[in-house]
Amino acid sequence: MSEHSVARLEEIDEVTDGRCPWRPVRQHFGISSFGVNTWTGHDAGDRIINEHDEEGEDEELYLVHTGRARFELDGQAVDAPAGTFVSVQPGVRRTAFAEEPGTTVVVVGATPGRAYEASGWEAWAPAHPHYESGDYDEAIRLGRQAVEDHPQYTAPLYNLACCESLAGRTDDAIEHLRLAIGRQERLRSLAAEDSDFDPIRDEAAFKELMSGAA
Numbered sequence: 752m753s754e755h756s757v758a759r760l761e762e763i764d765e766v767t768d769g770r771c772p773w774r775p776v777r778q779h780f781g782i783s784s785f786g787v788n789t790w791t792g793h794d795a796g797d798r799i800i801n802e803h804d805e806e807g808e809d810e811e812l813y814l815v816h817t818g819r820a821r822f823e824l825d826g827q828a829v830d831a832p833a834g835t836f837v838s839v840q841p842g843v844r845r846t847a848f849a850e851e852p853g854t855t856v857v858v859v860g861a862t863p864g865r866a867y868e869a870s871g872w873e874a875w876a877p878a879h880p881h882y883e884s885g886d887y888d889e890a891i892r893l894g895r896q897a898v899e900d901h902p903q904y905t906a907p908l909y910n911l912a913c914c915e916s917l918a919g920r921t922d923d924a925i926e927h928l929r930l931a932i933g934r935q936e937r938l939r940s941l942a943a944e945d946s947d948f949d950p951i952r953d954e955a956a957f958k959e960l961m962s963g964a965a
Contacts, residue, residue: 770801771791771797771798773790776789777873783869785861786858786869787858789816792818792820792853793852800813803844803845805839805841810860812836812860813856815835816857819832820848822845824845825843825845868935869904870904871897871901871904878914888918890910891914909941912927912948919950921951924951925954
């Protein structure tokens with residue numbers, strides 16, 4: 752087996768989850784020790800990085816690969832031409848926009864003090880727009896395919912359970928949530944507060960799972 756692999760940016764297929772176009776670099780190379788992907792704004796003014804804060808999660812390093820970006824970090828604007836690194840700690844509200852067409856940002860991240868574990872959110876991306884639009888049947892169809900194709904990941908399992916809950920598929924939702932929690936215990940507390948599980952929250956099996964007895 753080769754101990755190295757090489758790919759140009761354009762050789763990694765660009766995908767979208769209905770928000771910002773990106774290239775699944777980590778998944779392409781099968782990297783398991785850190786997260787890394789690229790995000791692109793094709794036109795000036797396009798949002799490159801979705802607004803989020805990573806509270807309790809990843810510290811992230813951004814490298815503007817091509818073009819020019821404008822970061823907004825807790826409301827503070829940061830000009831970032833090509834070649835600029837921007838390091839952002841968990842809890843800082845961040846987003847970025849393309850100031851020039853074809854602006855691409857490389858993002859590397861991992862959670863401080865915790866061994867990296869790939870969740871496989873990339874595999875869920877094709878189903879995400881259907882989840883957002885409320886087309887749960889299609890999200891479930893694509894989500895089950897993602898679980899079948901990438902059985903090692905937890906995010907497709909968890910998100911599939913969310914959609915099944917919202918679609919009234921109670922037994923399926925609880926079973927997939929049980930499998931997800933079995934692989935990643937911290938998902939139990941996340942599910943306890945997740946409104947996607949409100950439709951099944953009063954089910955005895957869900958209560959049992961949240962108690963840790965299941």
